[in-house]
Amino acid sequence: MTDTLVASSRTVGRWKARDVWCAVAGIVSLALTVGAASTVSVPVNSDLGLVAVLPYPFWVGVLILNVAFVVALRGDAAGPARRPVMIWLIAVLVLMLFGTAAFATDIPRGEIAFRHIGIADALSRTHGIDPSIDGYFNWPGFFALLATVLQATGLDPVSLALWAPVFNMGLWLIALAVVTGYLTRDPRRRWLALWLFCLGNWQDQDYLSPQAFGFFLHLVVIALLLGPLAARAPQFRGFRPADLAAWWRGRSPAEPRPGYRVGALVIALLLIVVISASHQLTPFMLLIAITALTLSGRVWPNRLPLITIVVLTVWLAYPASAYLSGHPPLADAGLEAATAANVLERVRGADGHVLVVQVRAILTLVLWGLAAAGAVRDWRRGRLDIRVVLLAVTPLLLFPAQVYGGEMLIRVSLFALPFIALQAGSILLPADGSKPALDGSKRRSYHAADGSKRRPYLAAGGLALACTLLAVMTVTGRFGNARYDVFTDDEMAAVTAAQRLAPTGSALISAAHPTPWRSQGYLEHRYRTMDDLCRSDLSTAKCGPVVYEYARHSPGGAVVLFTRSSEASLVLQGFTSEAGFAELEKWLSTHIGVELVYSNADARAYRVTP
């Protein structure tokens, strides 16, 4: 099970008409989706996000691509379509699902990518790391990398952020292709796992971020554990201490070359260090995965979990100590708190927003349900791979450990997704398609065993339909916040003006977090939002005086920013109403020392003198 996949016979020989048609279908669907997405006008004025404003050719393109993929996957007696065709179709899917917003606007979605650019900019200006600034400077690995890459390449940071989701998905898929190669010999199941990984990836963690970088390295470490560092587990004899000790010591390396194993171990250690230095959560996910695989007896270096704990502890105790001294990691642990922050508090707001949240939950549950059904099916056939199950389930252990800003469930579902997708493929692929590869014999027909062609065609049609529905749900979930995380040129101009108008050392206050700021002058201002200052009670009577007093007492005063997107965010998530937002702005604007200094269709900026 730990050998790499033998190259398919598909890689040689002549192209078939079906392969060419599938490739052409990919071109057509890409043209349709890009053309349709580029006609979307910004701002997006729907509570459902992009899904409500994408014209029908986009969905035709989605349908064509999924049908083409299933036809290519189905292939013929020799296996699926040729590898370049499969790669091309997946590339189109990535552009379609993860580049959609980039075809509609030149501005990256969401606030956080701007913040990350600002941190890299701050590093390259100061040439040093001050951990007392904020949490990001306690895990600076990714930002150090970003600073070097931006300065050395001369790339435009905003363009890099715009296309980061496509780039990161490419990296993840390369890693996942290697990982699945160690988990199944069935090429159809591998291609389907990659496809489902894209279709289930609504979590939107692939922007320019340390977690996207960390997730890539996490997958690489998993690939090393399943490949050159894999072990053959000895026979389990029982739970007596002597039996357990013999079982623990009895594992033998699956890779016969010691040099190769040691080299892979050194690389894994380097990656563990870099992950620990780059992101708060990823090393814990990695530790859980390493520990689970080691405890299953399927990893050769059985002290690797211990080494990972040492690396993680050293990083937390020294470089990250400044942050941790004020933020104990288990302060908000507990299943109840985690459920409230990750589930209950997210299902509120405008009807459209609630629907989007529900679609995300349903999409996740559907994939988990398919994976569970696939696991049962594999188990009944005696071919369940415990490593896939462990890697899919163990991220859940972290759910009650930390609220993580209400995002823990999102992160858990992302780390489980590659293996959920692989396991779901077991139930979605008709049985006859997977048999030949599992026993390593020559490939057989994809047709039903009784020779009837009706049932396989129905199964293929069902798979195409299921994939299309998943794609619709992913676009809904992923771009469901487009009303407030897709910014307009006017908002960008207002932020630039506000940063210019605010003296160094003064405060910049925006109504809410989706504000495309901090990409420059990260250290020059104090950045606050009203929903943070007012602890989410944005009523004029309570929040108005809090914001006003904060701005008046800030050294150098403040610039207060009201933007369309921040208003949409607060209204959509049920924190205030349009009337309430307007009342708050009016209340502030009529006070002494408050002056309108910038205005356009989507934003107003007020200077508050101290």
Next chain:
Amino acid sequence: MNGVSRPTLALGISAVVLSLVTLLGLPTPLQAVAAAVILVLLPGHALARFTQVSDVALRALLVLALGLAVLTAVSMAMFYLAVWSWQACVITMGVITVLACLARARQEATT
């Protein structure tokens, strides 16, 4: 240099040339390509060659991962030591590549 393979030689020379070219500066798209190659791909490739990895897909993955991880470690160390500049990173990654090629050349010469 008897017994040293052409790929090792080509890798080492490319690292020196691309380091110089990147430091001197090129028009934007070419600068981006040259910098990506000298910062990530060449060091990743030079280091991945030590692992005896035979699987093409895993080798490609390790080139990317190793290149990015080493660049992260180098950049971060320079920031902690307050000696960072992108030029210093380019030189360091070039030196790492050349050293890896020299070590590989010694291996090749002795086998």
